[in-house]
Amino acid sequence: MNELIWLNGDVMPLADAHVGVEDRGFQFADGVYEVIRLYDGRPFTLREHLERLERSAAGIRMKLALDRAGLTGEILRFIPRTSVRDGMIYLQSTRGCSARNHLFPKDCPPTLLFYARHLAPVDAPGEAEGVKLHTEPDERWKRWWVKATALLANVLAKNEAVAAGADEAVFLEGGVVTECSASNLFIVRGSKVITHPVGPKVLPGITRLVLFQIAAELGVEMIERPVRFDEAMSADGVFITSTTREIGWVKSWDGRTVGDGTCGAMTLRLHKALRERVLRDTDALVGAA
Numbered sequence: 001m002n003e004l005i006w007l008n009g010d011v012m013p014l015a016d017a018h019v020g021v022e023d024r025g026f027q028f029a030d031g032v033y034e035v036i037r038l039y040d041g042r043p044f045t046l047r048e049h050l051e052r053l054e055r056s057a058a059g060i061r062m063k064l065a066l067d068r069a070g071l072t073g074e075i076l077r078f079i080p081r082t083s084v085r086d087g088m089i090y091l092q093s094t095r096g097c098s099a100r101n102h103l104f105p106k107d108c109p110p111t112l113l114f115y116a117r118h119l120a121p122v123d124a125p126g127e128a129e130g131v132k133l134h135t136e137p138d139e140r141w142k143r144w145w146v147k148a149t150a151l152l153a154n155v156l157a158k159n160e161a162v163a164a165g166a167d168e169a170v171f172l173e174g175g176v177v178t179e180c181s182a183s184n185l186f187i188v189r190g191s192k193v194i195t196h197p198v199g200p201k202v203l204p205g206i207t208r209l210v211l212f213q214i215a216a217e218l219g220v221e222m223i224e225r226p227v228r229f230d231e232a233m234s235a236d237g238v239f240i241t242s243t244t245r246e247i248g249w250v251k252s253w254d255g256r257t258v259g260d261g262t263c264g265a266m267t268l269r270l271h272k273a274l275r276e277r278v279l280r281d282t283d284a285l286v287g288a289a
């Protein structure tokens with residue numbers, strides 16, 4: 001498959017694209033990124049992702065090569081040039097390529113790139129296999145509101161989870177569960193949904209943000225507070241959210257069955273509403289084009 005990439009203003013085959021050895025993304029993980037879901041060739045919550053990108057870049061005092069309007073235009077023009085309909089845009093910006101030095105380089109143009117990649121469509125709400133979680137110590141830095149490319153702690157944790165026969169790692173710090181290696185975590189208690197506040201230890205997930213909006217529309221009470229491990233393990237239900245998986249209901253955690261081992265009614269209701277929002281918003285984009 002001939003995949004294309006947009007790199008610093010040029011579109012080329014992904015296989016031909018090169019970034020310098022001294023790019024600070026490569027040497028220092030000095031960069032930020034976004035993953036934006038495409039549904040039938042249309043990006044979902046593009047504005048929200050680009051707003052978070054701007055906050056992330058500001059959070060590491062890095063300039064972006066394009067402003068939001070410029071980047072939106074480039075992405076929307078790029079998508080039809082690729083063959084990807086259901087998939088994602090991976091976008092990354094680094095502080096650029098410069099002689100290796102911890103100090104920020106002066107007058108160095110940042111590196112900006114994005115490309116589209118096919119993903120299998122997400123299963124209909126409630127139809128996916130339940131997720132198996134595995135607990136890992138939270139050894140990450142304390143600026144998780146920045147979506148930084150420095151993901152080594154997440155990479156290690158996810159690999160530990162899979163080695164233990166699970167699908168996703170949940171981070172535990174001081175008895176509190178924060179989030180997962182690549183998703184936000186929610187627990188269901190009766191008619192309430194509880195999740196850790198965003199900030200130092202939790203990424204402000206875009207799916208999480210949409211879920212709060214949906215919950216408000218449905219009249220579902222969402223509570224932001226730290227959740228202790230024991231409380232999470234005895235919850236009626238647990239689910240995780242991310243751009244690529246939407247909502248994943250959790251079947252087991254450290255080998256123990258969660259709830260009654262099925263996708264609970266609350267999780268199903270929220271996922272159905274999220275899917276309706278996806279369809280509404282991605283169609284709305286076509287209408288607006």
Ligand code: PLP
Nearest residue numbers: 182183184203205206207242243
């Ligand atoms: N938390 C972490 C650590 C992540 O890496 C991700 C996504 O990659 C999320 C949460 C979910 O964020 P979003 O819903 O924006 O994909």
